[in-house]
Amino acid sequence: MTSQPVDIAISGADRSLALGESAVVGRVMERVRYQPGAPALLWHGERISYGDLGKMVCEARSSLERLELPEEGSVGILAKKSPRAISLILACLLDRRPVLLPSVGLGAETLQRLFAQAGCGHVLSPDASPAAVSGELRCEVLGAAAAEDRSPARSPGVERTALMLTTSGSTGVPKIVPLSVPAVERFTDWAGSRFAITSGTTVLNYAPLNFDLCLLDIWTTLKHGGCVAMVDQDRATDARYLLDLLTTSEVRVIQAVPMLYRLLIDAARDRAHRLESVRHVIVTGDSIPLHTLEALPALFPQARFYNVYGSTETNDSFIHEIDMSDVGARRHIPIGRPVEGVSALVVSDGGRVVEGSGTGELWVATPFQTRGYLTEALNEGKFVSRRDGTGHRTYFRTGDIVRRHDDGSITLEGRTEGYVKVRGVRVSTQAVEQVILQHDQVMEVAVVAVPDDVAGNRLHAVVRRDKTGQLNSLSLRRHCARGLDRVAIPSTIEIVTTPLPKTPTGKVDRQRAHFHRAHKEKST
């Protein structure tokens, strides 16, 4: 490759560093200059070096320049995961442009609204020519952006925004979560040292590019000179592909939702496979069934295992290193203890802070958190200022109901909004799901409340069984009766063999699972 474009990029990175700006991009560009041959990305069987990546960043930057965008204005990037998409994000960060990264799976109307809210005058896609989103969308966004300019970069005295992610929107329109440059730096520093991600460490990236999980998989890895083994989003459920990728790329760190581990366990069982290179296995995003967890050490004989709890708003806030010898005795894996620098409160129904053991809503304040949703009206009641030992700190109300045990560990109990009344009794649909998931022939479950004239609500469970095909509603009811109050045992249980619908963040989409059932009932 030629040296000239790299020099341009380096000068940009130096400027950024001098101004205390994104060290992620600065450190990547240092690597481009001093270790251009080191691997940065693995994609479709190809190895992309830091030198190659630097060249792609420069190309993206040239494309940006040709667009003559307003100085430091936000841009939207609508892209599936690819090396070019990563280069484009780096180029924007280098230009100190806040980047809104929504899910590519969102509808056109929702996308337009999000881009308008974020003040994105341009929506970029790396897969075609520069500014490759259709002229129609771009023009509409420009019009709306003028009226609704909340571009986070412009507010004086506020830390500069690096990335704008969105919540999953499973309960409505996704909310924009701006993450400041310092917050991203603090997180990537913590994650790098916690999971020993350094020069030469290969980290699997399973999540789509717009997920908060990429702050670890991709941005932490690149900042510290590691190599990202990228899973193609279109092949994310192809177990054989996933196993081959892990085997050939000597991955040391994996962070993923439980689904990936289930897929790998099933694929590896057929081939008696062991992934010896993996040292850190991070489970996040959802509760992992115990039978999946118990099968992990055989697949990853050299690994340590972690349950990590966090949200897009706060990033990782709790971590629990799983003691595999202890797993069988527990019904729930703890979310563990607060990450360094994190404050956590358990707050009871009445707003009282629970000291010691007890249950309540989990409130957290982390060094990595957003300063609030971009649309300020949404922050009311979700971000709460509280005085602690060192002054005022903003806590995020997670909406998760937790139990703090006598030993100080915390387990999830359900969601504040997940409770329904069944025959007058308050039941957590998540708690019911947790119990059903512990059945070793259950792969996935969605429990929904169906309004009922008599009972108020009746619970309906859609359950995906495993390949053994032995599970039926009676055996599942026997299992439920052991762990649930009678009123919480679903009135109807539907056993299916196909995967349940997922939200853009990979969790089971309860409403769609329910919709399929309602639709089916209507048509039969």
Place this chain on the structure above:
Amino acid sequence: MTDHTDTIKKFIIEEFLPDVPPEQLETDYDLLAGGVIDSLGVLRVIVWLEDTFNIALDDTEITPESFHSVEAIHAIIQHTQTPTNAT
């Protein structure tokens, strides 16, 4: 006296457990504890018993617990069909 166990089992399976092979439903399995039959389900069982066996349960002292298993339901039929209780 006729044994109606299989008839009852067939009804319970068809109505409440359509995916379950009959041999897996034991006659003493607690249908209430497993959530197979709830208070609304009990009403369906009563209607079926009355139609199928031509018995009236209105005056009999019954509670949901009386229907807690295939055996228990069988006992109700036998009880109501004994000559002393016949109407």
